[in-house]
Amino acid sequence: MTTDKNNATIKIAVFASGAGSNARKLIEHFNSTISSPLSKGIEVALVVSNKIDAGVLQIAAEFQIPTLIIEKEKFFRGNGYVDELKQSGIDFVVLAGFLWKIPSTLVQAYAGAMVNIHPALLPKYGGKGMYGNFVHEAVIANKEPESGITIHMVDEVFDNGAHLFQATCPVLADDTPATLAQRIHQLEHAHYPRVVEETIRKTGKA
């Protein structure tokens, strides 16, 4: 079981702006439940969103996980909610469909302890404006034979951090952004929780 230097459980904050399917898989992977009582010494302790109506907040409520709604001005002009995260004992930050740029204050506070999943094979199809279906539309428009996912460390630049993992899937001739998104989601759900766990254990950041 992984614990930090004080033998405490390592606490993850998941940041999401949307439906939260990746957040659900992360919670199911880490948080002990009746069906999987084995504690990995890691738990999703907080769900953070910038959208009051985000589906991820319902998922947090379902698992009785505290939530934090962040406001734009405070996030970008304040200290990026670093104080709140540290006061919550957060050791590691996982972005899962979070659509704002993480400010330097927060990137630095969790240097080496913040990861993101991107629904394409970076470095292609990344950067400002490349999120959700915009990514899949561009991949299809360019007639790419394959797409996939990239899991990477987070730095101050969109989608620029060191790559931790990539997996590919075919792009079919009759794919729509929705059908490709579904195939990408399957890859994300299959790999993100494991890669997050491996990264936490490797970095010993917490």
Ligand SMILES: Nc1nc2c(c(=O)[nH]1)N[C@@H](CN(C=O)c1ccc(C(=O)N[C@@H](CCC(=O)O)C(=O)O)cc1)CN2
């Ligand atoms: N400092 C960093 N912040 C974020 C990163 C990162 O690597 N470094 N990754 C993104 C996630 N992401 C792609 O994986 C991504 C998300 C959103 C955008 C984007 O263009 N957003 C729009 C705003 C959209 C909205 O508010 O609805 C924008 O910034 O204009 C690009 C890439 C998360 N943060």
Ligand SMILES: NCC(=O)N[C@@H]1O[C@H](COP(=O)([O-])[O-])[C@@H](O)[C@H]1O
């Ligand atoms: N560039 C960031 C980006 O596009 N992230 C993508 O948002 C989706 C969130 O789905 P979810 O809310 O169901 O987890 C995921 O496909 C993730 O890769």
